[in-house]
Amino acid sequence: MPMSATSAPPAAPAGETESVPFRQFLLKIHSRCNLACTYCYMYEAADQSWRQRPRSMAPAIVRGAARSIAEHAREHGLAEVHVVLHGGEPLLVGAERLEELLGTVTEVLAGSATPRFTMQTNGIRLAEDPRLLPVLDRYGVRIGVSLDGTPADHDRHRRRPDGRGSHEATARALELLNDPAHRHLYAGLLCVIDTAADPLETYEALLRFAPPRLDLLLPHATWQAPPPGLAARTSPPAAPPPPGAQAGPAPYAAWLRTVFDRWYGAPRRETGVRLFEEIMALLLGGGARSESVGLTPVDLVVVETDGAIEQADSLKVSYPGAPGTGLHVSRNSFAEAAAHPAFRARQRGFAGLGPVCRSCVRSHVCGGGLYAHRYAPAGDLFSAPSVYCDDLAVLVDHIGARLRQDVAELTAPRRKVAL
Ligand code: SF4
Numbered sequence: 001m002p003m004s005a006t007s008a009p010p011a012a013p014a015g016e017t018e019s020v021p022f023r024q025f026l027l028k029i030h031s032r033c034n035l036a037c038t039y040c041y042m043y044e045a046a047d048q049s050w051r052q053r054p055r056s057m058a059p060a061i062v063r064g065a066a067r068s069i070a071e072h073a074r075e076h077g078l079a080e081v082h083v084v085l086h087g088g089e090p091l092l093v094g095a096e097r098l099e100e101l102l103g104t105v106t107e108v109l110a111g112s113a114t115p116r117f118t119m120q121t122n123g124i125r126l127a128e129d130p131r132l133l134p135v136l137d138r139y140g141v142r143i144g145v146s147l148d149g150t151p152a153d154h155d156r157h158r159r160r161p162d163g164r165g166s167h168e169a170t171a172r173a174l175e176l177l178n179d180p181a182h183r184h185l186y187a188g189l190l191c192v193i194d195t196a197a198d199p200l201e202t203y204e205a206l207l208r209f210a211p212p213r214l215d216l217l218l219p220h221a222t223w224q225a226p227p228p229g230l231a232a233r234t235s236p237p238a239a240p241p242p243p244g245a246q247a248g249p250a251p252y253a254a255w256l257r258t259v260f261d262r263w264y265g266a267p268r269r270e271t272g273v274r275l276f277e278e279i280m281a282l283l284l285g286g287g288a289r290s291e292s293v294g295l296t297p298v299d300l301v302v303v304e305t306d307g308a309i310e311q312a313d314s315l316k317v318s319y320p321g322a323p324g325t326g327l328h329v330s331r332n333s334f335a336e337a338a339a340h341p342a343f344r345a346r347q348r349g350f351a352g353l354g355p356v357c358r359s360c361v362r363s364h365v366c367g368g369g370l371y372a373h374r375y376a377p378a379g380d381l382f383s384a385p386s387v388y389c390d391d392l393a394v395l396v397d398h399i400g401a402r403l404r405q406d407v408a409e410l411t412a413p414r415r416k417v418a419l
Helices: 059-076 090-109 124-128 132-138 151-157 167-178 199-207 251-264 274-283 313-317 334-338 389-418
Strands: 024-028 080-086 114-121 142-146 186-192 213-217 300-303 308-310 324-328
Touching: 024 059, 059 080, 059 090, 059 334, 080 090, 090 114, 090 124, 090 132, 114 124, 124 132, 124 167, 142 167, 151 167, 151 199, 167 186, 186 199, 199 251, 213 274, 251 274, 251 389, 274 389, 300 334, 324 334
Parallel strands: 024 080, 024 300, 080 114, 114 142, 142 186, 186 213
Antiparallel strands: 300 308, 308 324
């Protein structure tokens, strides 16, 4: 049971593996946003492809994407598929288009697979348009809302185009979602980490909205565009950080460690925190569902508003056109997408890591971090360790030490009995 982050790294699997079927289909139903967040990878990153795309997904593209999803589900015997409504801001499509879109996907998938709908939104339109929640409820759409902590911290980044903050409107949406009539639709909160914000104040500000789950995200960054506050991180390390030791400053690990200790040490479970739960599961020999840590093959594919089949949005932070595949729902199947070299490169698990990560004792837990965060233009593009390597190493070691301590305490009485 690989509980220790300092055990030997697993051996590389021999040869190539079969392509992994997609289970998550992210539909970009609206390509524009009603906010102008300072860190947005969609509009502020290297890839500017949104400028050439239609504002919203046309009905014919929705139907074509749904047919392709149904075909893929039948080919792979998938009883259910996850359909993620995304943007930009997906709720800008409005209640009527949303109803039509959800109806089309449900109708086309009937008899092939059950769609599980989710949505990521800034929540503002939920607070402004009372027609939206009933539509989302009819199709069981689970809603994740982006919130960055206290009003001041949230409004520092998540601003409207005229510079006004958005916390108040997002808070109103969260009050609606916490109403017993809608609570079953509330999936959780997504918070982008800002190390200038106090970690405990941030965590407690998020808890005030009783989220079923928290996603704490590292800001998208690469070795070419380093994380906020770490301008010197421009060259990937030649070796992994030594076990139990820190190679350099790790402010994101310090922030996350503080939240982990508060969350893990709480007398009752206050919420789920995906990053911590996944690291713990990986340390205990399980798997991870997200791409942020671990070596699980990617099973998410994106359909842009114009029908282009692409990889995850986070790659927009690397270079123009990075998420592109040249495939389109009107011409290509998702089987062709799954066989595309760009997706295959992200389905190779340990074998897909670069040499530094392969020699790292934490590789089976850290997994080299998010694929986009490995981008280093001077090397083999995505084979460097994550630009958050130091932070991930410290966090994995910290959580591993805490788990080992608890397991030792739990097993100590049994040893006494045995004696
Ligand atoms: S990114 Fe993760 S797996 Fe790679 S060297 Fe750093 S800590 Fe190890």
